[in-house]
Amino acid sequence: MEEPLLNTPLVDYHVALGARMAPFAGWNMPVQYSEGILAEHRHCRTAAALFDICHMGEFRVAGPQAAADLDRILARPVLDQAINTCRYNFLLNEHAGVLDDLIVYRFAEDEFFLVVNAGPRLHDAAWIQERLSPSTSFEDESDAIAKLDLQGPQSAAVLAELGLPIDRQPAYYRFLTLTLWGLPLLISRTGYTGERGFELYFPAAAAGQVWETILETPGVKPAGLGARDTLRLEMGFPLYGHEMDETITPVEAGFGAMLKLEKPREFIGSEVLRDPVRGRPRRRLFGFRLDSRRAARHGAAILVDGKQIGVVTSGAVAPSLDIAVAMGYVDAAFDLKPGDAVGLDAGKTVLSATVASTPFYTAGTARA
């Protein structure tokens, strides 16, 4: 039996704005508002877009052993992470397959906040809890916390207009906690669009108030998961369930250089990743630029000389580039280089594409 879809605290606001709602990872989410995906995408690249991301999960992990526990449970180091910084990380199984990709926030020496994907959240929670020391506490705070993403080159000016001056705003991949609009707020300079932007966390009961406050600011428009997907695709960012799942290692997904595999650090999956046989990538993630706006979709075969060498994991038109792009895994036996020609099987026809480096879109303001 299908579980009923979950609603975020903002569902009535989305419906009132004319959003088209669709299921995503068990949630009833806005795919687009009345202006449509292309307009929302462009607005995020040029001004500021507000996304309801309340479906994602938040865990609080604390205790004297919390840092050491997380350092052992997650693929990238946690022990050396500075307070008030964010770090992109991976939860791996013993085979080094990705159970989830997440962001770790370090509140204090002994206190962390983990932001995880909606789909794997419950499994993540059980997996992590089973592996913590007895002295480490774990709270799944997802239901009590709202998350809104404010993204776009004007997002800093919008926050300034709303009472957080630019000189107090966190730097890239840093965060701060403060009281604003009468609420306890966590604001990080992070996002999933490639633009300068912030992720805001606060009590779920205030979701409507914060949503309206930000949307009333000139220059801000709502954007749905459709634009979120084309924005992240233009940046070559992985989407869990497409570019990553429990059969794919972070090395295969292109994050090998981010992992510190040198001994003596041990983490779940490290043994496999260090093993020259078991840890050898079986496939590699590549980006592809198509010749037109015609897209290759998830599941399309990647062909060279009519022979399948891989499979597309994401594909759509890239609105900023006015051509379609795709990402997909290619068997490690094939050494592709940017510019190499491939075919992408679209059913009735094979679309021409070339291997491209990512990000596809290089004018993003995320670090500006």
Added chain:
Amino acid sequence: MKYYAETHEWVEIVDGIATVGITEFAAEELGDLTYVEMPAIGAVFEAGAVFGSVESVKAASDIYAPLAGKVCEINDALETNPEVLNEAAEGEGWICRFSDVDQSGLSKLMSREDYLKSIGK
């Protein structure tokens, strides 16, 4: 006068030439259209055959010939401006024209009124 297919295409015959497109309802449902796959000029289709497709940001959908005929013209403007389909699907956003049309197939199509009823409008 336009006739409508259950599969959300429209057709209008003027001087024996049938202009074909997708309905405003279909264009609205698909969302922002980004690519139109056109048939080759001279290609012959049976009624109900797939003669092209339209792609939105999220998905691709086939387009079916509402009547049998032979493609005699395509709307080149859609190749560079597929968004015309979202703005005027039943006008400037026509997709192609057919000659040698089998007009007996019109009896299987709907009037505008019946089509709108069928989509609950």
